[in-house]
Amino acid sequence: MRRxxxxxxxxxxxxxxxxxxxxxxxxxxxxxxxxxxxxxxxxAAEQAVAAGDWTVxxxxxxxxxxxxxxxxxxxxLHTQHELLEDVTMTLLEAQAxxxxxxxxxVAQLRRARHRLETLPQRxxxxxxxxx
Amino acid sequence: MLIVFxxxxxxxxxxxxxxxxxxxxxxSTLQPxxxxxxxxxADVAAIPMATTxxxxxxxxxxxxxxxxxxxxxxxxxxxxxxxxxxISGRPTIVIANGRIVEDAMKELRYTINDLLEQLxxxxxxxxQDIEFxxxxxxxxxxxxxxxxxxPVTPADLGVATEYEGLPTPLIVDGHVDEQNLRQxxxxxxxLLGQLAQRGIRSPRDVLYASLDTKGNLFFQAKADRQGVSxx
Numbered sequence: 001m002r003r004x005x006x007x008x009x010x011x012x013x014x015x016x017x018x019x020x021x022x023x024x025x026x027x028x029x030x031x032x033x034x035x036x037x038x039x040x041x042x043x044a045a046e047q048a049v050a051a052g053d054w055t056v057x058x059x060x061x062x063x064x065x066x067x068x069x070x071x072x073x074x075x076x077l078h079t080q081h082e083l084l085e086d087v088t089m090t091l092l093e094a095q096a097x098x099x100x101x102x103x104x105x106v107a108q109l110r111r112a113r114h115r116l117e118t119l120p121q122r123x124x125x126x127x128x129x130x131x
Numbered sequence: 132m133l134i135v136f137x138x139x140x141x142x143x144x145x146x147x148x149x150x151x152x153x154x155x156x157x158x159s160t161l162q163p164x165x166x167x168x169x170x171x172x173a174d175v176a177a178i179p180m181a182t183t184x185x186x187x188x189x190x191x192x193x194x195x196x197x198x199x200x201x202x203x204x205x206x207x208x209x210x211x212x213x214x215x216x217x218i219s220g221r222p223t224i225v226i227a228n229g230r231i232v233e234d235a236m237k238e239l240r241y242t243i244n245d246l247l248e249q250l251x252x253x254x255x256x257x258x259q260d261i262e263f264x265x266x267x268x269x270x271x272x273x274x275x276x277x278x279x280x281x282p283v284t285p286a287d288l289g290v291a292t293e294y295e296g297l298p299t300p301l302i303v304d305g306h307v308d309e310q311n312l313r314q315x316x317x318x319x320x321x322l323l324g325q326l327a328q329r330g331i332r333s334p335r336d337v338l339y340a341s342l343d344t345k346g347n348l349f350f351q352a353k354a355d356r357q358g359v360s361x362x
Contacts, residue, residue: 010206013199017136020192024133081184125133130141 024123027078031120034071038064039113045098046109054101061095061109079119087115135189139175139196143167147204147218162219162269164208168201219268226264229277239266250274296344305335305353315342326350 045060068091072084094108122129147167161169175197179190208215223235225246236246246264247256249272255261260280265273285292299311307319322334325348331337340350 006206006209010202013202016195017199020136020195021133076186078186078188080186123134125137129134130137 028120028123031075031123035116035120038067038071038116042109042113042116045094046106046113049098049103049106049109054098057105058095058098061091061098064112065091065095075119078123083115083119083122087112087119090115135192136196139171139193140200143171143197143200146170164201164204164218168197171197222268222273223266224263225266225272226258226261226274228263229259229261231258235266241266246272255280294344298341298343298349300339300341301348302334302337302340302350304339305337307334317342 041060041064045057045064048054048057048060065088068087072088075084090108090112094105094112097105097108147163172194175193176190178193179185179187204218208218223239225232225235225239225241231243231246235241236243247258250256250258250261250264253272253274255274255276260276261274262277263275265275267273299315300308301311301322302308307322309319312318312322322340326332326334326337326340329350331350331352334340336353338351338353340348342348
């Protein structure tokens with residue numbers, strides 16, 4: 001047993017690494033699904049703003065905001081807090097602009113969509129992320 | 132998180148490569164791979180510590196990546212001679228038969244002044260007294276003096292010496308090492324008896340006690356008690 005301890009530790013370390021890598025892939029996939037779902041609602045809000053339906057647009061954004069606050073608590077464990085805060089602020093700004101019927105809300109909604117979309121991509125094992 | 136893991140691996144390899152290029156002079160007492168681990172360890176740990184907006188798990192993944200890299204490198208160097216030479220380098224002879232090997236010095240970018248300084252620190256002020264001087268992979272200079280210049284040993288004088296072995300600690304800071312006692316075929320009662328004979332009531336009063344290979348018990352009592360060596 002003592003003779004093979006180095007091999008055992010090496011195998012354990014690399015096994016944990018592979019399990020971790022698999023876990024991260026699963027996490028990124030889950031994040032992408034959540035972001036996609038929220039983005040669908042934000043697109044609907046954007047369409048409602050374009051149609052001048054401010055009440056519906058406001059409901060959509062409030063719904064996204066409520067869901068986002070729950071998601072954010074979990075994502076805080078592995079994502080830069082600053083990036084999460086950016087999404088929260090953008091959603092709040094969009095909501096405030098919709099409340100006063102300001103069409104600039106569309107820009108904020110698009111910004112929120114973009115931020116949600118790019119959040120999981122930052123963790124993807126891509127060359128541009130590595131470098 | 133995977134990005135952090137691979138970034139640390141990339142940095143580890145890069146710093147290791149740079150250190151190898153810089154050469155042995157920069158290493159000093161550590162193998163290049165060990166030095167890289169030391170350099171990066173504090174930095175990686177400091178990131179989530181200093182920036183509270185960074186999740187702690189990022190720092191932990193970074194540290195884990197360092198552990199994996201460091202362990203893998205040490206495992207590889209243990210198994211493969213070729214990779215060991217590539218990662219840690221090879222010892223280089225800088226003095227041979229009392230003469231400085233100029234080519235080796237140039238290759239290592241090791242100055243004569245540095246060499247002389249190291250030799251003086253090792254107690255050899257004259258290069259001619261050295262049979263071989265080897266710059267080890269950890270940056271330290273090993274010296275093999277000429278036979279006429281090295282200290283006289285009992286073997287040189289033809290004097291027979293007795294086996295000394297290693298004294299076995301029996302009490303350290305008041306605690307009896309029962310495992311060592313068992314290995315010597317003794318027990319606590321024997322030790323207590325020996326201490327009682329010397330006026331010590333409890334092992335707790337003893338700072339250090341050991342038994343040499345000839346069976347001599349040495350002990351030093353704590354505080355104001357006097358150190359005694361008994362045959």
